[in-house]
Amino acid sequence: MADQTFVASIADIKNLKDMPEExxxxxxxxxxxxxxxxxGDEKIAILNVSTTTSYIAVFLEPGKSIKDVExxxxxxxxxxxxxxxxxxxxxxxxxxxxxx
Numbered sequence: 001m002a003d004q005t006f007v008a009s010i011a012d013i014k015n016l017k018d019m020p021e022e023x024x025x026x027x028x029x030x031x032x033x034x035x036x037x038x039x040g041d042e043k044i045a046i047l048n049v050s051t052t053t054s055y056i057a058v059f060l061e062p063g064k065s066i067k068d069v070e071x072x073x074x075x076x077x078x079x080x081x082x083x084x085x086x087x088x089x090x091x092x093x094x095x096x097x098x099x100x
Contacts, residue, residue: 006078008047008056010087016042023055030057045069045088049078064092 012023017040019027026046031038036059047056056076058069066089073080080088 006052006076007050007081008073008076008078008084009050009081010045010084011048011055012046013060013091014044014046016040016044019044019046023057026055026057030059034059047073047078047080047084049076058088060088060092066092 012020014020016027016038023046027038027044030036036042043060045058045060047058048054049056054076056073056078058072060069066085069088069092070080070085
């Protein structure tokens with residue numbers, strides 16, 4: 001049986017301080033994995049993994065590229081859907097989009 005690839009779609013994009021409580025465990029886990037100390041002003045994309053109840057948290061900081069995001073998502077055996085890829089790419093390329 002081949003490895004299954006899931007599709008990830010944007011569920012939310014917010015600063016941590018405005019993030020719904022239901023997504024905080026995913027953000028906290030990702031921060032712990034990356035060795036981050038959370039301040040509350042981080043901009044984060046929450047991606048829903050299709051056919052699952054899982055989410056992927058992606059920190060959106062200046063200098064991060066869409067290829068970086070795709071690499072993070074692929075580590076969870078998922079790929080970004082077309083619309084989510086376009087939105088995130090535009091956001092990452094826009095200085096205003098990442099200002100907090």
